[in-house]
Amino acid sequence: MTARDSDPDDDIVDGRDESPAERADRNWIEVLQELRVLQTGTQILTGFLLALAFQPAFADLSESQRNVYLGLVVLSALSAIIALAPVALHRVLFRHHAKRAVVAYGHAALITALLTVSVLLVGVVAFVFDVVVGGSAGWWALGALAGVIVVLWVIAPIVIRARHRSTKEGP
DSSP: OOGGGOOTTOOSOSSOOOOHHHHHHHHHHHHHHHHHHHHHHHHHHHHHHHHHTTSGGGGGOOHHHHHHHHHHHHHHHHHHHHHHHHHHHHHHHTTSSOHHHHHHHHHHHHHHHHHHHHHHHHHHHHHHHHHHTOHHHHHHHHHHHHHHHIIIIIIHHHHHHHHHHHHHHOO
16 A cells, blocks of 8 residues: 555545545546537537538439438437437435445446537548448548547457556566
């Protein structure tokens, strides 16, 4: 136990001298910050999608393109709903001493929202490429962006976590 972990109420030895309640408060603040970042991007993308329907060229879309567009609008709304769910839960459980449950729920909602937003981002770019250039370009854009998301959002974090664990455990 380090000097910073001398509090007998500290439930985790991590170099921070904080109680479980303090840790839950700190983690909730971190969840809120991540929600802010995610929500801003989702709102911009949703605004872009909603504005498309009011453009003159929208009438030129094929039926399948309109269906993809409507699917993307629903996905956009769904991602916003999922990202806001932890805030709604926090309001309902406010002053009920359930911060740890709120943080766990927020974590799960953020992971789900990231998955939803990744599909939305890839879908929007593929849709735009399909409308502007043609079908095969949309598929290429979809594949390329999906690959980038897998590398940056899945593989890189897993590699960094594995390296961090190995350096933490030491030889």
